[in-house]
Amino acid sequence: MIRLEAAQATDTGRRREKNEDSMLVEGGLFAVADGLGGHQGGEVASALAVEVLAAQVRSAVEARTGGRRRHRFARRPRHSRVPTVEELVDAVDRANEEILAESTSSDELAGMGTTLCALAVVEHEHRQALAVVNVGDSRVYRCDESGFHQMTEDHTVVQEMVKAGIITREEAEVHTYRHHLSRALGIEPKVVIDDWTLEPVSGHRYLLCSDGLTNEVTDRDIHAILLQFESPEEAADALVNLALQHGGSDNVTVVIVDVADVALP
Numbered sequence: 001m002i003r004l005e006a007a008q009a010t011d012t013g014r015r016r017e018k019n020e021d022s023m024l025v026e027g028g029l030f031a032v033a034d035g036l037g038g039h040q041g042g043e044v045a046s047a048l049a050v051e052v053l054a055a056q057v058r059s060a061v062e063a064r065t066g067g068r069r070r071h072r073f074a075r076r077p078r079h080s081r082v083p084t085v086e087e088l089v090d091a092v093d094r095a096n097e098e099i100l101a102e103s104t105s106s107d108e109l110a111g112m113g114t115t116l117c118a119l120a121v122v123e124h125e126h127r128q129a130l131a132v133v134n135v136g137d138s139r140v141y142r143c144d145e146s147g148f149h150q151m152t153e154d155h156t157v158v159q160e161m162v163k164a165g166i167i168t169r170e171e172a173e174v175h176t177y178r179h180h181l182s183r184a185l186g187i188e189p190k191v192v193i194d195d196w197t198l199e200p201v202s203g204h205r206y207l208l209c210s211d212g213l214t215n216e217v218t219d220r221d222i223h224a225i226l227l228q229f230e231s232p233e234e235a236a237d238a239l240v241n242l243a244l245q246h247g248g249s250d251n252v253t254v255v256i257v258d259v260a261d262v263a264l265p
Contacts, residue, residue, distance in 0.1 A: 002121050002128050002200045003261040006030060007232035009240045013212060014248035021210045021253035022046035022114075026054050028082055028121030030255050032138050033114045034210040036184065041103070041112030045186050048102060049095045049114045056091035057083045057120070082121045085131045085197055092116060092133050092185070092193050099186030113186035117152055117208050119257055122197070130198040130206075130259075135191055136184050139214060141222070142198075143205040148223035151206075153194060155183035179211070204259045205232075209239075212252030216243040232256040 012019040020035035020042030033049040035042030061083050083091070095116065103112045115136025122131040132140050134152040137159075142149050153159065157180040158172045172178060183191060205226055213222070222239065229235035236256045243252040 001263045002028070002130070002259065003263075004028060004121070005232055005258045005260045006256060007236045008253070008255045009236035010253040011240050011244060011248070011251070013251050014244060016251055018043060019251045019253075020046055021212070021251040022050045023208075023253050023255050024050040024054055024118070025255060029054060029057055029118065030120070030206075030208055030257050031116060031118035032208040032210055032253050032255055033116045033185075034136065034138050034212070034251070034253070035112065035114040036181070037103075037109065037112030041109045042114070044102065044109055045099050045112040045114035048099050049116045049185055052095040052098050053091050053116070053118060056094045057088065060087040060091065082123050082128060084123050085195055088118070088120050088122060088131055088133055089193050089195050092118070092135065093191070096135075096185040096191045097189070100189060103186055111187075113181075113184035115181070115210070116185055119206055119208060121200075124197055128200065130200050132196045132198065134194045136181055137179075138208070138210050141207040141209075141219075143207065143223060143226045144201065144203070148219060148226070150219075151196065151198075155181060155194075157182050179215075200259050200262045202259055202262050206257040206259075207239075208255040208257070210251060210253045212248075212250035213239060213243050213254055215250060216246040216248065216252070226256075232258050 022033045024031040033046035035046030103109045115138040117134045117138040117140050137154040140151045158175045158178045161167045225238050239254045
C-alpha cells in the first residue's frame with residue numbers, strides 16, 4: 001500500500017478578477033486544471049474537468065470491484081479499490097467529452113476548454129503504483145534524491161516547434177506563442193492524453209501546478225522551496241506566495257503530494 005500526504009493552495013493572482021483554476025485532492029487522486037475561455041467558460045471548464053475525473057474514477061472502480069463483494073468466495077485483488085491506468089485515462093477522455101458538450105450547448109460557454117494534469121494511485125500488474133496523466137501545459141514535477149524533474153510535457157505550439165527543431169529552448173522561453181496550447185480538454189471530440197506509470201518511492205515529493213506558478217518562478221526556486229519546507233502545507237503556501245511576489249500575473253494553483261510510505265506487497 002502507498003501512504004500519501006498532500007496539501008493544496010491557490011490564489012487568483014494580482015491581475016485577474018476571478019480564479020479559473022481548479023484542483024482536486026481526493027484519496028489517492030490529485031489534479032490541477034487551468035481553464036480558458038471567455039465569460040465564465042474557463043472556471044466552468046476547469047471545475048467540470050476535476051469533477052468528472054473524480055466521478056468517473058469512482059464509478060470505474062466500483063463497477064470493476066463492487067460485484068466481487070456479492071460473491072462470498074470470490075477472491076479480490078489486494079489493491080482493487082484504486083483505478084487502473086486505463087480507467088484513469090478513460091476518465092480524462094470522458095471529461096473532454098462533457099466539457100465539449102457543455103460548451104456547444106451555451107453561447108456564453110462556447111469555445112471553453114481547460115488543461116488537466118493528474119497524479120493517482122493505480123493498480124498496475126497486481127500491485128499499487130503511481131500514474132500521471134496530462135493534457136495542456138499544467139505540469140507535474142518530482143523532487144527526489146537526484147534533483148527536480150518535470151514529469152509532463154507541455155502541449156503548446158512552441159513546445160512542438162522545439163521538438164521539431166525549428167527553435168531552441170532558449171528561444172521558446174520568450175516566444176510570442178509560448179502560451180498557445182496545442183492540446184486542451186473540451187476543444188475537439190478526441191484528445192490525445194499523455195500517461196506514465198511510475199514506481200512509488202518513499203520520500204519522493206510531487207508537485208502539480210498551473211502555469212501561474214511556472215511563468216513567475218524558475219524551476220530552481222521551486223526546487224529550493226520544496227527542499228526548504230518539510231510540511232506540504234507550508235511548501236504549497238510558500239510557492240503561491242512566491243509567485244505573487246514575482247508579479248502574480250495569473251491564477252496560481254499548486255498541489256503537493258508526498259510519498260510518506262510504501263509497504264511491500
